[in-house]
Amino acid sequence: MIKIRDLEYLDAIDIHRHFGRAAEACFVSQPTLSGQIMKLEEQLGLVLVERQTRKVMLTPAGERLVAEARNVLRAAQSFEASAKALLDPFSGDLHIGLIPTLAPYLLPHIMKDLNEKLPKINFYLHEDKTKNLLKSLDEGKLDLLILPWLDEMDKFDRYDLFEEPLVLATSNEHPLSAKKTVNLDQLTNYEILTLEDGHCLRDQALGFCFTAGAKEDHRFQATSLETLRYMVSSNMGITLLPQLATLNQTATNTINYIPFTDPKPNRQISLMLRTGYSRMECIRAVVSCVKGSMKGVI
Structure with missing residues (x-):
């Protein structure tokens, strides 16, 4: 055998x-x-x-x-x-996948509550690009993902957690920097700094920008949001950043974060898992905890 x-x-x-x-x-x-x-x-x-x-x-x-x-x-x-799970649905290991444009900005808001409310769960956190995380989830190497939802993810079950607005980041020297709010139409003909290929935020941000008549700045593609932030503060261009990445990042004389008026660009943050996943009581507890932790944050 x-x-x-x-x-x-x-x-x-x-x-x-x-x-x-x-x-x-x-x-x-x-x-x-x-x-x-x-x-x-x-x-x-x-x-x-x-x-x-x-x-x-x-x-x-x-x-x-x-x-x-x-x-x-x-x-x-x-x-x-x-x-x-039959013995204790709220114990054991739980492997969670997140992307680099979300993990460092979301985890400080949710992990304290998760550890306190689910003390017998051992949370293992895995950071990678979307494509690799989806493959690992499909292969059973991860239990769940917390990601911005994309249409091609519809093979997985989904729990929506919250919507995260995108904001415009400019240097203090940029013509748009003095505005309290902006709308997408005001980006027409501007060039937008982006992340490199493989980041879902790149595709989402470019979708909004192209609709508004903006163009991609092909001179440079960043590997992280922090690189984008430094490029903007050096007046190398403008970009769209997730709002969570701007919290506790006080606007200074080198960079400004400007919210959009309606229709606001945003990304839907969702929890995803394989259809038929067995530990649903645990998953529902995680969903409830994350939603509670994020109330009032954005």
């Missing part, structure tokens, strides 16, 4: 493409992992792993079966989580 552990070994080899690193990830010796993979190949009558001098990769048969192996591993994890 094929063992769950053997499927974990196959999964690790596909991820690490190296017997030594795969063995370390599985907390076993390299000979143990290699030997078990050979036994699995003998049991199936298939060669799953192509062994080369400097690298290891899966054969076509291995590529097909590792996908099935991951389905089995996800089912086993779900079974174990369901059993634990």
Whole structure:
């Protein structure tokens, strides 16, 4: 009979493409992992792993079966989580994924309440770009995501948490800097500083800006909101920032944060999870806690 552990070994080899690193990830010796993979190949009558001098990769048969192996591993994890939830739905580990344009600005507002109201939950926080987080959620490596909602995420279940407005950031020397509020039409023909490809905020901000007749500034693409902030304060251009990223960032003689009038550009922050996820009592408690923590913040 094929063992769950053997499927974990196959999964690790596909991820690490190296017997030594795969063995370390599985907390076993390299000979143990290699030997078990050979036994699995003998049991199936298939060669799953192509062994080369400097690298290891899966054969076509291995590529097909590792996908099935991951389905089995996800089912086993779900079974174990369901059993634990029957004992105590508000205990155990919870892996949460967030994006860099949200995590550092949201977490200070919600983690204290989450730890106090759900003291037996061990929260593990993972920060990455949207595409990678969605893949990890789909593969069962993460329990839930807190992300700005995009239409292509509709394969996952969703709980809306709050709407976050975007604001205009300008230097004190910019022609728009003296305004108390702005509307999107006032961005016509201006060039907007943006994040690099892979950040969902980039696409959302550009969508609003293009509709308003603004253009992307192609001279520079930032890797973080903090880089954008410094570029704006140096009068290198203007940009749209999420409001949470401007809280406790007092407007100074180098940068101004200007709110938009209606229709305000914003992003819907939602909690996402796989359909059929087993620990729904815990999820509902997290949703309630986050909503409560964010009341009055923005």
